[in-house]
Amino acid sequence: MTQLEWSIDRSFFQTLDSIWGPHSIDLFASPRNAQLPQFMTWKPHPQALNFNALQRPWTKLGNLYICPPWNLIPQILQKLHTFASGRGTKRAREEPAFEAPGMARKRRLYSEIGLSSDASHTILDSPQAQRRHVAYGPTQQVYIRWAQERDEDPFHPDPALLINYLAHQRRTRDWKPTTVLAKRSTILDLFSDRSPITESMVYKDYIAALKATDIKPAEIGCLDISPALAYLQSLPNNDDMALVQLTRKLCWLLDICSFLRADDIHCVDINKTTFDKRYLKLFVLLPKERRKGKRIEKVVYISANSDPKLCPLAAYQFYTSRIKDHPVTVPHPKDKNFTICPFIRNTLRLHAAVSMQTISNHMDSISTLIPEVERPTRRVKPRAIGSTIAAESGMSIDDIIAHGNWSSPDTFQNFYRLASRTRSNFTEITLSKSSGSTL
Structure with missing residues (x-):
C-alpha cells in the first residue's frame, strides 16, 4: 500500500x-x-x-x-x-472560497444580468443555499468532467446529453431509479433555465420509463418492538445508568414517542425547553419542515409513561441533571446567525455538542434489536413504528398528524405508515345480519 x-x-x-x-x-x-x-x-x-x-x-x-x-x-x-x-x-x-459549479455559474449569471452583490448575496449565500450547493458540488463536477471528456458543453441545457449521462451511470454504476432521479435534480441545478430539458419530449419519456421500472414495496406490517422494550427494562435505573446508555435510551424514546428525527433533536434548544410531570415541551429551531416556503420553529409535546424505565420524561430529567453543570452555547448547525444550547452532548466531553449522525447512531443502537422482515430498504425508523402503532391502536389520523407536526395525512400515509390494518372488523360489520342494511 x-x-x-x-x-x-x-x-x-x-x-x-x-x-x-x-x-x-x-x-x-x-x-x-x-x-x-x-x-x-x-x-x-x-x-x-x-x-x-x-x-x-x-x-x-x-x-x-x-x-x-x-x-x-x-x-x-x-x-x-x-x-x-x-x-x-x-x-x-x-482567498476565494471553493464554490460548487452551479453556484459559481449562477453568481456570474446574476452579475451579467445586472443584479447587485447584495441581491446575489440574498439569493446564493443563505445557509440553506450554501448547504445545498456544497452537497451538489461533487455530483455536478462528475457530470461536467464526463461531458468535457466527450467535447460537450456541460452548461448547455441539452436533454440528450443529460439523459445519456444518467443512462451511462446507471449501467456502469448500477444506480437504482431513485438514485438516477436524485442525481438528475442535482445536475438540473446547474442551469438557470431548465425548460429546454424538462419540457422536451425525450426527457419526459425517459423519466416516465425510469419511474415505471421501480416498484414501491408492499407494506411490511407493524414490527415487534418488544425486544427493544425488554432491553430498556433490563437496564439499571436512570440514576445508576452509564451516560452513554442513558443518551441512547433518551434519543430512541424521543424518536418513537414523538416522531423526532435525529435532525430535529440536533436542533433542539434546551434553554427553551420546559418540563413538568405531565409533559415535556421541546423547542426545535429550524427543523426540516417548512410552511409556505418559510423556515419554522417547532414545538413538540411528549407525555409521560407510567413505567419509569420506559418514560421519556424520566430519561430527560436524569439526562439533564447530568449536563446541567456544563452550559454551552453554539452556532445553530443550519444557520450560524442563530445560537442554541445543544441538547445531546458528547458523552466524554459534556460541554461539546454532537453531530446529527451521532444522534442517529444512538437511535440505531436500540433499533437494531427490533427484528425485521426481509425488505430491500433501509432500517425502518422508530417514528414510523410509533406512528403506525398509534394508528393501529385507534388514535385518529388527525392526532397523529398534529403530533408529528406533518403538513398533511399524505406525509404519514406515503412515508411512515407501515400497515393499513385497523381495529375494526370490517368482515363482521359488512356481513352482520343484524345490520339491516340493504342495497
Missing part, C-alpha cells in the same frame, strides 16, 4: 468524528480510502471536490479532517501555522 492509500480504521475515525466532528471534508484522500463524502485527491479525479489540497484555500471548507501521507506533514504544519498567524489570517480572508 502506498502512502497515498493508507487510512485509519473506519470505526476509529467515527470515534474521532464523534468527539471533534462533524467533519466536512477529507483533505488528503483517494476514492478508495476517503472517510467523508467530500474529499480532495492528490491528482484530479471525477469524484473529488478538488485536488492538491496544499494549493487550495482552506477557508470556508468547514471542519477539516486531515490524515495525510507522512512526507507531507511538515508542509501541512507550515500551512496551518500560516493560517494561525496574523498575516495568514489576513490572506485567508482574501
Whole structure:
C-alpha cells in the first residue's frame, strides 16, 4: 500500500468524528480510502471536490479532517501555522472560497444580468443555499468532467446529453431509479433555465420509463418492538445508568414517542425547553419542515409513561441533571446567525455538542434489536413504528398528524405508515345480519 492509500480504521475515525466532528471534508484522500463524502485527491479525479489540497484555500471548507501521507506533514504544519498567524489570517480572508459549479455559474449569471452583490448575496449565500450547493458540488463536477471528456458543453441545457449521462451511470454504476432521479435534480441545478430539458419530449419519456421500472414495496406490517422494550427494562435505573446508555435510551424514546428525527433533536434548544410531570415541551429551531416556503420553529409535546424505565420524561430529567453543570452555547448547525444550547452532548466531553449522525447512531443502537422482515430498504425508523402503532391502536389520523407536526395525512400515509390494518372488523360489520342494511 502506498502512502497515498493508507487510512485509519473506519470505526476509529467515527470515534474521532464523534468527539471533534462533524467533519466536512477529507483533505488528503483517494476514492478508495476517503472517510467523508467530500474529499480532495492528490491528482484530479471525477469524484473529488478538488485536488492538491496544499494549493487550495482552506477557508470556508468547514471542519477539516486531515490524515495525510507522512512526507507531507511538515508542509501541512507550515500551512496551518500560516493560517494561525496574523498575516495568514489576513490572506485567508482574501482567498476565494471553493464554490460548487452551479453556484459559481449562477453568481456570474446574476452579475451579467445586472443584479447587485447584495441581491446575489440574498439569493446564493443563505445557509440553506450554501448547504445545498456544497452537497451538489461533487455530483455536478462528475457530470461536467464526463461531458468535457466527450467535447460537450456541460452548461448547455441539452436533454440528450443529460439523459445519456444518467443512462451511462446507471449501467456502469448500477444506480437504482431513485438514485438516477436524485442525481438528475442535482445536475438540473446547474442551469438557470431548465425548460429546454424538462419540457422536451425525450426527457419526459425517459423519466416516465425510469419511474415505471421501480416498484414501491408492499407494506411490511407493524414490527415487534418488544425486544427493544425488554432491553430498556433490563437496564439499571436512570440514576445508576452509564451516560452513554442513558443518551441512547433518551434519543430512541424521543424518536418513537414523538416522531423526532435525529435532525430535529440536533436542533433542539434546551434553554427553551420546559418540563413538568405531565409533559415535556421541546423547542426545535429550524427543523426540516417548512410552511409556505418559510423556515419554522417547532414545538413538540411528549407525555409521560407510567413505567419509569420506559418514560421519556424520566430519561430527560436524569439526562439533564447530568449536563446541567456544563452550559454551552453554539452556532445553530443550519444557520450560524442563530445560537442554541445543544441538547445531546458528547458523552466524554459534556460541554461539546454532537453531530446529527451521532444522534442517529444512538437511535440505531436500540433499533437494531427490533427484528425485521426481509425488505430491500433501509432500517425502518422508530417514528414510523410509533406512528403506525398509534394508528393501529385507534388514535385518529388527525392526532397523529398534529403530533408529528406533518403538513398533511399524505406525509404519514406515503412515508411512515407501515400497515393499513385497523381495529375494526370490517368482515363482521359488512356481513352482520343484524345490520339491516340493504342495497
